[in-house]
Amino acid sequence: MSEHPTDRQHRIAYRIALNVEDGATRFIDCNAGETVLDAAYRSNINLPMDCSNGVCGACKCRCEEGRYDLGDEYVEDALTKGEAAEGMVLVCQMQVSSDCIIAVPVPSAACKVKPAEHGGVVSSIERVADSTFVLRLRLDAPAAVDFLPGQFVNLTVPGTDQHRSYAFSSKPGASEASFLIRTIPGGVMSTWLATDAAVGTRMSFVGPQGSFFLRDVDRPTILLAGGTGLAPILSMLEVLADRGTEQVVHLIYGVTSDGDLVGLPRIEALAARLPTLTWAICVADRQTAQPLQGYVTEHLTDEHLNAGNCDIYLCGPPAMVEAVRTFLHDKRIKPRHFHYEKFTPSKAT
Ligand SMILES: Cc1cc2nc3c(=O)[nH]c(=O)nc-3n(C[C@H](O)[C@H](O)[C@H](O)COP(=O)(O)OP(=O)(O)OC[C@H]3O[C@@H](n4cnc5c(N)ncnc54)[C@H](O)[C@@H]3O)c2cc1C
Structure with missing residues (x-):
């Protein structure tokens, strides 16, 4: 019938x-x-x-x-x-x-889940800090690029058969996808970004992937970002700001030196949309002009940790992620939920 x-x-x-x-x-x-x-x-x-x-x-x-x-x-x-x-x-x-x-x-x-392939065209490449770029892609089919805030894709380096993993810093459903990328001297993607990348270049990626994504926020939530580990956290905050939450959300964003700081106006704008969001920046370099010097763990207080009645989302380089895990272990804090993503360097193929 x-x-x-x-x-x-x-x-x-x-x-x-x-x-x-x-x-x-x-x-x-x-x-x-x-x-x-x-x-x-x-x-x-x-x-x-x-x-x-x-x-x-x-x-x-x-x-x-x-x-x-x-x-x-x-x-x-x-x-x-x-x-x-x-x-x-x-x-x-x-x-x-x-x-x-x-x-x-x-x-x-x-x-029989085949990796989903998507494409887009570079709409801008912006150097936003000494060694960090924001890459934006105008997506061919935005509705088909569905992802959970915090997830990543494998982006092919144009002109090569190599791909590298990057977390969306944009929110799901946007017609442009953005990525926050820290460059490494001599790196394949880094060299392409610094020397060859041009508006109009076609790029392709496979994904989304990963279990680091925002869940329901039903208790105090701590977001810890190291360097470009800020990217997935920004995507999560965009979604949270749209949805709204009664829960306290505290972001600590740590970088190595002042020249690595990015995205501050965007965080300020997110805080204006999400009244329960508080945030702090800390810089490891002792010469910093920022008020907070040191690593994120040095600015994570007992008040934030709430005796473990909190959810933690942590993203950054492997050493930073391990430092936070050790810190929590030593303090005998077991957060209700602890989600993390390590930006592990790829094994160049
Ligand atoms: C799940 C996931 C998500 C990621 N998301 C992001 C993201 O959103 N933003 C972002 O900036 N990066 C992210 N990364 C890291 C990214 O995938 C690349 O590893 C990084 O951009 C370097 O790529 P490249 O091609 O320039 O260097 P490559 O050609 O891969 O590396 C060149 C050389 O540098 C070494 N190297 C690579 N990275 C580092 C490092 N951090 N420190 C020291 N040596 C290194 C390599 O071992 C190699 O010897 C993510 C990684 C993973 C696993």
Whole structure:
């Protein structure tokens, strides 16, 4: 029987982000009344499944965000009450009533999730600090470039077969994607940016990827950014400023020297839109003109840490991420949620 046009108009579709084990993310639409398993299948994504009746438990995933109903037809052997209370779901039973983020515990190949490729044209290249560029791309198909704030893509260096990972500093849905890139002497992407990059150059990237993305903000939240680790944090703040939050959000942005500081007017503008946002800058160089000298850990107070009743998002170079982890461990602080991303140098291929 064919669908009546008015049925289609009244159908509500929710956006589901499926994060597979190896970090790739694919977005699908799921209609009200449809199971996530069926919606994924409709989008040519094979989520793990066996019985599809709520009996075997093969399709067990974790819902990280969103509202849903599992009904009462699945059996306890497939999903225990304890698992359900912790956000585990059977996607063969799961019907959603909001946008959701679901972690799928198998790799891309097992789900036939092909990496999504996107393209755009360089609309500006701006040197914003001694060794930092903002690269902006006018996207070919902005609606298709869906990502969660904080995620990254693999950007191909034009004229080469090499790619490097960069986090969006722009927010999802924008017609331009922006990236904050620190250059390394002799680096492949760095050299291209400093010498060859030109407005109008076509670029391509694969993604989005990664589990470093903003979750629901329902307790005090600390954002720690080291250097260009500010990029994903800016994307998160853009989304938070749009959504609004009652929770206190504290950003500490650390750099090596004053010449590395970027994005301050943008942070000020975000703070004006998000009244619960407080922020501090610290500079490791002892000669800094900034009021706060030292590393981010030196400016992370017990008040911010709230005896562990806080969520922390941390992004920066590997050494900085490890320093913060050691700091929290030594202070015996276990944040309720601790998400981090290390900007690990790529192994040049
Ligand atoms: C998930 C992820 C997200 C990332 N997001 C960002 C981002 O948003 N912004 C950003 O600026 N960077 C980001 N990076 C780092 C980025 O992918 C590149 O590694 C960096 O830009 C250098 O690339 P390149 O081609 O210029 O240098 P390459 O050609 O990769 O490196 C040249 C040489 O420099 C070394 N090298 C590379 N990086 C460093 C470093 N930091 N310190 C010391 N030596 C180094 C390499 O080992 C190599 O020997 C991210 C990395 C990861 C893993």
